[in-house]
Amino acid sequence: MGQGLAKVKKAFDGLEGLGxxxxxxxxxxxxxxxxxxxxxxxxxxxxxxxxxxxxxxxxAKEAAKAYESIDHQLAEAIRGAQRKPK
Known part of the structure; x- marks a missing residue:
């Protein structure tokens, strides 16, 4: 979403002086x-x-970074839990 919005901004910037x-x-x-x-x-x-x-x-870009970090932390926690002896 962040990348898509950046493309929208770039398109608007390209309209400068069109009139x-x-x-x-x-x-x-x-x-x-x-x-x-x-x-x-x-x-x-x-x-x-x-x-x-x-x-x-x-x-949107910052939110994506936060979600990716949380996802990584959760994956590490699951892997760590799976490695512990029962």
Whole structure:
């Protein structure tokens, strides 16, 4: 999950300045202005969402490490219990 979220963040990072590349294609200034408003709002929302996705990715990676550590400890405990004479 952590790796998947990191890929989502990377995809959002790749959208930087996307709106600027289309601004000249509209011709109509009102439409161009509306598109600029949209891209400005999208940039703010994307930055916030990217930060949240990055934070979730870090939490997921730390959780995976903790689960792996617990799993390893449990496996060692089981192996140790199996080795003890009855």
């Amino acid at each position: 600027d590349s289309y601004a000249a294609d509209f011709g109509d200034t009102d439409l161009a202005d509306k598109f600029k408003d949209f891209t400005d709002n999208w940039k703010i929302s994307r930055e916030k969402l990217t930060g949240e996705v990055e934070e979730l990715a870090a939490i």
